[in-house]
Amino acid sequence: MILGLDVGGTQTDTVLIDGDRILKATKIPTGDNLLLTLRTALDGILSGVEPEQIERMAFSTTLATNAIVEDRLGRTGMIISAGPGIDPACFSVGPSFHVVEGCLDHQGFEAVPLDKSSVMEAAEKIQEEGINTIGVVGKFSVRNAAHELQISDWVKGLFSHVAMGHSVSGGLNFPRRIFTTYLNASLHELHTAFSGALTHILDEKNLHGPRYLLKPDGGTIDLMRSAGSPARTAQSGPAASVMGALALDGCRGATLVLDVGGTTTDMSVVLDGMPRLNPHGVKLGLYKTLIRSIITHSLGTGGDSVVQVKTNGKMTVGPLRKGPPVAFGGAVATPTDALVTLGLLALGNKVAAKAAMEELGSALGCNAEAAAERVLQQMAETIAQSARAFVYDINAQPVYTIHQVLNEEKIVPASVLIVGGPAPHIAPYVEKALGLPCRVPPHYDVANAVGAAVARVTAQVTLQADTERGTVIIPEAGEEHKTDRRFDMDQAIAMARKTLCRQAMTIGAEDNSLETVITEKQVFNMMRGYRTVGRNIRLKMSITPGLIPQWKRSL
Amino acid sequence: MISAPRKTGLVFFPAFDWAISPEHPEREERLLYTQDQVMEEGLLDIPGIVEYRVRPAAYEDIQRAHFCVPDEAAVTTKSHLISAGGCLVAADAVLKGEVESAFALVRPPGHHAMRVVHGNRGFCNINIEAVMIEYIRTHYGIRKVAIVDTDCHHGDGTQDIYWHDPNTLFISIHQDGRTLYPGSGFPNESGGPNAQGKTVNIPLPPQTGEKGFLYALDELVMPLLEEFGPEIVINSAGQDNHFNDPITNMNFSARGYAVLNKRLKPDIAVLEGGYAIENALPYVNVGIIMAMAGLDTSFVKEPNYEKDYRPQSRDVTLNIEQLVETLKDLFLWGGLKKKPYDEGQILERKRDIFYDTDGIQERQNEKIRCCSHCAGAFSISSTASTGQHIMGVHIPMEACPACRKTALNWFQTGRKGAFKHVYLQDRDRGVYDVV
Numbered sequence: 009m010i011l012g013l014d015v016g017g018t019q020t021d022t023v024l025i026d027g028d029r030i031l032k033a034t035k036i037p038t039g040d041n042l043l044l045t046l047r048t049a050l051d052g053i054l055s056g057v058e059p060e061q062i063e064r065m066a067f068s069t070t071l072a073t074n075a076i077v078e079d080r081l082g083r084t085g086m087i088i089s090a091g092p093g094i095d096p097a098c099f100s101v102g103p104s105f106h107v108v109e110g111c112l113d114h115q116g117f118e119a120v121p122l123d124k125s126s127v128m129e130a131a132e133k134i135q136e137e138g139i140n141t142i143g144v145v146g147k148f149s150v151r152n153a154a155h156e157l158q159i160s161d162w163v164k165g166l167f168s169h170v171a172m173g174h175s176v177s178g179g180l181n182f183p184r185r186i187f188t189t190y191l192n193a194s195l196h197e198l199h200t201a202f203s204g205a206l207t208h209i210l211d212e213k214n215l216h217g218p219r220y221l222l223k224p225d226g227g228t229i230d231l232m233r234s235a236g237s238p239a240r241t242a243q244s245g246p247a248a249s250v251m252g253a254l255a256l257d258g259c260r261g262a263t264l265v266l267d268v269g270g271t272t273t274d275m276s277v278v279l280d281g282m283p284r285l286n287p288h289g290v291k292l293g294l295y296k297t298l299i300r301s302i303i304t305h306s307l308g309t310g311g312d313s314v315v316q317v318k319t320n321g322k323m324t325v326g327p328l329r330k331g332p333p334v335a336f337g338g339a340v341a342t343p344t345d346a347l348v349t350l351g352l353l354a355l356g357n358k359v360a361a362k363a364a365m366e367e368l369g370s371a372l373g374c375n376a377e378a379a380a381e382r383v384l385q386q387m388a389e390t391i392a393q394s395a396r397a398f399v400y401d402i403n404a405q406p407v408y409t410i411h412q413v414l415n416e417e418k419i420v421p422a423s424v425l426i427v428g429g430p431a432p433h434i435a436p437y438v439e440k441a442l443g444l445p446c447r448v449p450p451h452y453d454v455a456n457a458v459g460a461a462v463a464r465v466t467a468q469v470t471l472q473a474d475t476e477r478g479t480v481i482i483p484e485a486g487e488e489h490k491t492d493r494r495f496d497m498d499q500a501i502a503m504a505r506k507t508l509c510r511q512a513m514t515i516g517a518e519d520n521s522l523e524t525v526i527t528e529k530q531v532f533n534m535m536r537g538y539r540t541v542g543r544n545i546r547l548k549m550s551i552t553p554g555l556i557p558q559w560k561r562s563l
Numbered sequence: 564m565i566s567a568p569r570k571t572g573l574v575f576f577p578a579f580d581w582a583i584s585p586e587h588p589e590r591e592e593r594l595l596y597t598q599d600q601v602m603e604e605g606l607l608d609i610p611g612i613v614e615y616r617v618r619p620a621a622y623e624d625i626q627r628a629h630f631c632v633p634d635e636a637a638v639t640t641k642s643h644l645i646s647a648g649g650c651l652v653a654a655d656a657v658l659k660g661e662v663e664s665a666f667a668l669v670r671p672p673g674h675h676a677m678r679v680v681h682g683n684r685g686f687c688n689i690n691i692e693a694v695m696i697e698y699i700r701t702h703y704g705i706r707k708v709a710i711v712d713t714d715c716h717h718g719d720g721t722q723d724i725y726w727h728d729p730n731t732l733f734i735s736i737h738q739d740g741r742t743l744y745p746g747s748g749f750p751n752e753s754g755g756p757n758a759q760g761k762t763v764n765i766p767l768p769p770q771t772g773e774k775g776f777l778y779a780l781d782e783l784v785m786p787l788l789e790e791f792g793p794e795i796v797i798n799s800a801g802q803d804n805h806f807n808d809p810i811t812n813m814n815f816s817a818r819g820y821a822v823l824n825k826r827l828k829p830d831i832a833v834l835e836g837g838y839a840i841e842n843a844l845p846y847v848n849v850g851i852i853m854a855m856a857g858l859d860t861s862f863v864k865e866p867n868y869e870k871d872y873r874p875q876s877r878d879v880t881l882n883i884e885q886l887v888e889t890l891k892d893l894f895l896w897g898g899l900k901k902k903p904y905d906e907g908q909i910l911e912r913k914r915d916i917f918y919d920t921d922g923i924q925e926r927q928n929e930k931i932r933c934c935s936h937c938a939g940a941f942s943i944s945s946t947a948s949t950g951q952h953i954m955g956v957h958i959p960m961e962a963c964p965a966c967r968k969t970a971l972n973w974f975q976t977g978r979k980g981a982f983k984h985v986y987l988q989d990r991d992r993g994v995y996d997v998v
């Protein structure tokens with residue numbers, strides 16, 4: 009059996025899966041104490057279950073997300089080497105940010121050597137402030153990690169934890185590398201404590217199978233391995249719902265996935281079972297990062313959003329939420345009250361809900377039922393409008409080759425899959441608003457927990473070979489090898505695949521789910537004057553989000 | 564956190580799958596390191612810098628600026644259409660008011676492409692600025708345009724296309740034609756009979772440095788722009804004046820380009836040449852994007868700037884001061900004596916044009932109607948070593964009835980002649996006819 013758990017903003021869902029069957033699903037309110045919530049959820053789902061039967065478990069938590077949003081990050085010093093470009097002070101982050109002398113160019117050649125005395129001076133200042141965690145980041149460190157490694161080597165004795173930029177991602181983006189490294193460093197202590205405590209709870213409950221956390225790219229990572237880059241576990245909720253949609257439906261063709269919740273509607277697109285990934289990285293709180301994620305958009309319209317009628321008769325649904333719906337003791341009309349009024353939801357105080365709809369109706373010149381109908385139409389219309397803009401933006405992303413311009417693969421969703429509590433009730437309205445067939449899968453209300461449960465481990469490597477410099481580097485794996493002029497694409501592919509699989513196994517992948525895909529592949533002849541001096545090979549390979557083979561649901 | 568004071572559009576199209584030939588300076592690798600630098604700087608994440616996706620230009624867009632022989636398909640590839648299309652995207656972004664200015668960082672370049680196109684000249688097939696300007700005129704009702712070409716090579720293609728147009732001020736700053744391709748661009752090339760003084764060439768001596776470029780800009784270019792009063796300013800932002808450039812002999816720098824851009828404040832900048840792909844372009848382009856966005860560029864420089872940049876010599880400075888003085892006298896203080904022509908007089912000129920890249924020899928015979936009411940109709944008959952023999956007739960925007968009548972007569976006569984093709988480019992009516 010497989011256990012999946014998703015901690016949401018208001019509810020925590022847990023499921024128990026056996027083969028293709030959801031054996032059990034529970035929902036409890038999310039409390040302020042994350043560990044307590046997890047413990048309570050586990051107690052509930054495990055009653056009457058032999059713990060030995062649980063062969064695997066996965067969690068989508070809000071630990072990192074909340075720490076970032078609520079600014080509960082550990083105090084972290086930063087040592088940066090930059091060189092020419094934007095003033096690095098623009099990216100100052102944390103309480104003690106220092107720029108030291110030293111610079112690499114875009115090829116990874118050293119343009120200005122590191123200045124040890126300025127590095128040590130910075131380190132000592134950080135230490136004097138009582139900070140014992142640091143991040144070390146260099147511009148172009150993914151082309152040559154030598155400066156980061158050197159700084160780290162000089163100062164590691166002074167700190168309990170050093171996070172480095174080059175291992176975060178092979179992607180180029182110095183500011184994002186700074187912010188991602190900062191988050192990894194500043195979440196380290198909190199995350200280590202959390203994973204320790206969770207391990208303890210699971211041990212206590214005799215749950216000894218592999219344990220995973222969900223990442224924003226819809227993949228999982230082994231719980232104990234996640235401490236090296238804790239920022240990678242933030243913002244996993246939207247990914248959980250996409251993976252759930254994939255598990256419960258399959259999402260053939262171009263599918264728009266909507267997760268309608270209490271406060272928001274999250275949207276994403278899945279193309280033939282493959283979620284669209286953000287080419288740059290996810291934004292966590294204020295920080296744009298290099299962490300790969302599924303492209304999702306969160307719209308502030310959900311079942312508990314405030315419904316207002318403007319003086320001009322125009323109705324809005326969201327983006328505010330002011331407490332619970334009227335049917336549950338709240339003060340402001342919401343779509344949930346519309347559902348209760350229409351008898352689509354047999355919960356809460358129907359009389360109160362109807363009164364709220366009547367009040368709306370008086371402003372609109374209709375009765376309560378008609379007003380409720382209008383609310384659901386307007387909610388669906390708001391979602392549809394946002395979804396169209398979302399798809400438009402994905403299709404407007406720049407491309408850099410003639411091939412891509414001429415063979416443009418525009419996403420045109422052919423159908424919509426809706427999950428989340430109000431899914432079956434809102435689906436007919438969304439169908440009309442978008443003019444596309446809408447489906448609601450079974451277990452739509454615990455799709456996130458299912459998604460977490462059956463998502464496989466994902467990983468990515470970026471290989472760059474520069475035969476002029478005589479190096480091949482895979483920053484995510486901390487690999488750098490000498491190479492000769494004959495190094496070619498075939499060798500690059502073989503090397504990347506080997507490293508990728510090893511990386512994936514290290515973070516918990518099972519050897520039966522190592523499907524590798526090349527996501528970017530370029531080779532350039534490097535000329536100086538009229539002479540070929542080398543070859544520049546760029547390769548990205550990944551294990552993309554997908555479902556574990558144990559999930560045998562016949563779709 | 565950093566954000567851009569001026570909202571700036573960026574159209575980036577490195578054409579990673581196109582080259583003139585594998586070893587040509589205009590090859591796949593050219594903007595690779597620029598892309599690396601732009602990405603690594605995180606420029607596209609800065610609020611206020613907006614990246615746009617390219618789209619290919621249509622043949623119709625090209626027909627406003629060129630006579631392609633025998634047709635567009637024969638002298639362009641997809642890459643040319645996309646490069647020109649990138650400029651159209653930049654123009655739309657600015658003219659729809661989505662951004663204050665935009666930079667089309669595209670390749671292949673275009674400023675050596677003339678009105679008649681038989682093939683590739685100086686790495687260019689299609690004049691991407693001219694295609695863009697005529698698109699702007701057609702779609703946004705703009706007339707007065709200034710082009711400041713800061714590429715190291717004389718923008719002879721752009722000069723040719725706007726030679727007769729009094730509504731276009733074309734200023735080219737370049738390395739002296741006696742020392743560099745294409746060998747033209749001297750002060751006495753100052754525009755056709757209906758557009759005298761609307762072409763201004765500033766041939767700077769080899770080894771001109773930051774000081775010289777900025778001096779010419781402040782003393783000459785800015786006052787000329789002020790006097791002309793354009794509705795829109797285009798910068799043909801070639802980057803081959805750089806001290807690291809392998810095919811030229813100038814002494815400009817990333818910092819210099821950034822300052823130039825900041826002072827010039829073009830509405831739209833378009834990349835032209837620039838072949839120091841590793842140690843100039845990455846820094847120059849970052850500098851230009853940041854300058855357009857109004858960001859502080861004082862940290863932008865080449866890693867070898869301190870080591871290799873030499874300030875301009877005294878000789879060069881004196882030489883430039885003299886040149887600028889002469890040009891000021893001609894173009895700002897009325898020294899250029901406009902030749903009087905009779906209304907309706909037809910002037911002819913014969914020219915030989917060489918297409919270096921494709922090895923084509925062309926002979927042109929051009930007729931222009933002198934006119935004080937409009938830009939004047941003109942016709943070009945052209946014979947090329949490819950065996951082509953064509954005639955192109957151009958009716959300008961807002962043509963006067965007399966010029967229109969003359970042009971239509973030329974066209975009718977041409978149809979009966981021995982030409983393989985006769986083209987009519989009627990800008991006023993938006994018509995392009997081929998017979």
Ligand SMILES: [Zn+2]
Nearest residue numbers: 712714735736
């Ligand atoms: Zn020029």
Ligand SMILES: [Zn+2]
Nearest residue numbers: 714715716836
């Ligand atoms: Zn040039």
Ligand SMILES: [Zn+2]
Nearest residue numbers: 934937963966
């Ligand atoms: Zn006229």
